[in-house]
Each structure stands twice: as C-alpha cells, then as structure tokens.
Amino acid sequence: MEKSTPIGLVAGLVLVFGAVIAGDGAATFFDPVSLLIVVGGTFSGLLITFTMDEMKGMVPLLKGFLGFQVPDYGALAAQLADFARTARRDGPLALDARLDEADDPILRSALEMVVDGVDAEQAEAALQTQSAEAAAKPALLTKFFNKAGMYAPAFGMVGTLIGLIQMLQNLNDPAAIGPAMAVAMITTFWGALLANLVFLPMAGKVQGQMMATAKAHQMVRVGALGILAGEAPSALAQRLSLYTGEAPADASEPAPLRRAA
Template identity: 35%
Template sequence: MDILTLVGLVAGIFIVIMAMLANASLITFLNLPGLAIVLGGTFAVTLVKFRMSSVTSAFRLALSAAFTDRVERPEALIREVGELAQVVRKEGILGLENHQTSNAFLQKAINLCVDGHMPELVEEALAQDSRQMAERYEVAERVFRGIGESAPAIGMLGTLVGLVQMLNSLDDPASIGPAMAVALLTTLYGAFIAQLIALPLADKLQLKAEDESRNQVLITTSMRSIMGGENPKVMTELLSSFVTPDQRTRLTPERET
C-alpha cells in the first residue's frame, strides 16, 4: 500500500477539520443545499465531459494505483532481467519457460519470447500494451483534473445563488443567515474537493504513469538485448541509465558477478 498517499489525504482533511473546530462546531460548516449544489453539479459536469465508463474506470484506477505501491523499483527489475539474461546465455530462450514473475508486463514479454515470436513482433506487442496502459492513466488523470477544475467553479455558482437569495430576502433577517451560509460554504466545498482530493490524485496518477512507463521501457529494452544475445554484464551496464547514480553503485556487485 502507498501509505504516503493515504497519510497525505487524511492529514490534509484532518488539518482543515481541526481549523474548523477551533472556534466553532463542525455542524456550523454543514450545509446540505450547498453540498448538494457542489457534489451534484460537479458530478453532472464530469458526466458531460467524460463517458460514464471513463469515470468509473478512473476511480477504480485511482484506488488500485494511487493507493497501492505496486510499481517495482528499476534496480530490482534490472537485477531480475540480468538473471534472465544469464539463464538465456546458458540454456537458450526456452530456459525461461518455467520462470514466473510478479510483474505482469515482464511475464508477458517472457511468454512471447518463449513462444518463439520474432523480436520485432515481441517489441511491437509490448509497445502496444504500453500505449494502452498510458492511455488508461491519461484518461483517469484527465477525469480527476476535470473534477478539480469543475468543483471550485460550481462552488462559485453556489455562492452566486446564495448571494441572490440573500439580496432577495433583505427584508427578512431570519433568512439572511441560511442564504449567506450557502453563499460561503459552497466555495469552501468546491475548494476542498479540488485541492485536497481531486488534484492531488491526478498528480499521483501522473507520477504512477511515468513510473510504469519507465519500467516498461526498461523491460522492452532488456528483452530486445536478451533476444539479440547481448552480454548480460553489458546489458546491465546499459540499463543502469534507468536509475540514479546512487542506485547504480548498488548494482555494481551484480555487474561484477
């Protein structure tokens, strides 16, 4: 689990709630009409911008990707493909037939190689899979950025509604308070949804997509080298460009064996 995502969201919400409770009760900030305007309006605008299937898949991807640390570290992948290269050099490509890995993309690459497909076909199949993954992440990111853009705007609409109601009821002092609450709290709700939930999740999805893409390029490059009969030590040296200089020093023992 990506604990930092959960900690960040909980901490941000907690800090805002504690600020609310400093000089007032939480019920003071609860206004059902204003909340309905923001939530309903944001949901409606999101459905106008995107298909329902895109919205549901975006939330599923956010739960499965943003809240789980499932992206493998590049140095671990480099070590694993280095071991695969050693096996292929000793036993041939069929030596990978019984190799199992937790990385679905790497497992697909291994299966394609073992099945005897041409290197060009293997590379094209992996590239297609990588493009589809990137597209899914992009759509999910756009959905959450759309929510982040719409929520404050709908909050401002709610503010205008509340102000109009207030101006129309200046002769009735008892109705000014509820109208003012709608005017102010809808802006609060919109900013809360955008800045503490939607936009941070969009940024996290973008980061996860970049990590996944980097790892898939690393795997594709390594499988091309393995199928081309590249020396495992040379291949590991070339793949070290995918990691930081500090991480490269930890790969040194692997290169010397």
C-alpha cells in the same frame, strides 16, 4: 497506497477543520445543501464528460490507484539479468519454463517473444504498443480527477450565486444578511477544498504512478531486446543499472529479488 497520500489527506483535513472548529459557527460549514450542490454538481458534470462504460471502469482503476506499489527497479534489473543468463546458458527456449515468474503482463509478453524468437524490431514495436495501452487507463483516471478538480470549485461558485440571489431577495431583514452571506459562501469553500485537497493532488499522484510504471516497462524493453540480440548478461546488467542508480549485481550469480517497501 503510498504512505504520503493518507498522511497528506489527514494533515490537510486536520489543518482546515481544526481552523473551522476553533472559530465560531463551525456548524455552518456542514451545510447539507451546499455539499449537495458541490458533490452532486461535480458528479453530474463527470457523467456528462465520460461515458457510462468509462464511469463504471473507474472503480477498478481507483482500486489499482489505491493499491499501487512503486516498482522495485533494482529487483526488476536483477530479474532481467537472470533471465539473460538463462537464455545465454540454456538457450531462449529455456525461458518458457520461467514464464510464471513474470508478474507483470508486459514482462511475460516480452519473455514469450524471446521464446518465440520474434524479430527485435517487431518485438520493440509490440512492447511499445502494449506499454501505451497499459498507460491509457491510468491516463483516463488522471483526466477524471482533473475534471473533478475543475467542476468542484465551479459548482461551488454556482451555489454561492444561488445563495446571494436568495439573500438579495430578502434585504428587508438586515439582521439576516450576515448569516445568509455565510451560508452562500459555504459552497465555494467546499468546492475549493475538494478540488485542491482531493481531486487535483490525486491527479498528480496518478501521473507519478504512470511515470514509475513507464520506467519499469522501458527496462523490460531494454532487457528483452538485449536477450534477443544475445547481449552478454553482464553488459545488460550494466545498462539496466542506469535505471536503478545502483551498481549491477555480479553477472555470474543470480541476484535475489527485493520487494519495494
């Protein structure tokens, strides 16, 4: 996981709950009924929105989200240029022995199409389709977080309305109105907190990951089509450098792969 995600979560929780603890009646904020309404209601809404298969599929998607590493575009560009040198020097069939070097499924598929001599137009269409399919699952996770961010504050309001109705039924005791009003507002607090500190920021994070992955897949398409077209490795490296913002490596020597920090 990128360091900014846990840092942001911890900072937000410290800020909010620091203010809660510093004030009076901190225990009021941890009302189990309020939490049950917000969390249970949000989960129920998600069950209605998504199928059971989609809900089950969220677990591996969440694991992939938490374990995401930003692609090292410089290393990918160097790797693609190195593949181009191999194809130029020894022929496209020589890439068959290097398929295991491709960790990304789309990169491996691109190399297989180069080895098989697939037509450039067909290869581009196939790679675009594979990229779209790869983006479909993270897009589902984005929808999941956005829906959760919408349902949480809504159920917070539902809990508040329940509390207000119950309070209005007992107006004969003025001393109890204040505490009852406080409890009624707690569900709104939890709904807003979960939506704006967890669900909606997570949705934005997934979208950023999708954009990063799409950029890497675009580089793979450019590299594969360049190799199929017999493009000079130096020219291909120059084009790929536009994606990295770095000067291309010397086309005569393989550039070492670098992992993102």
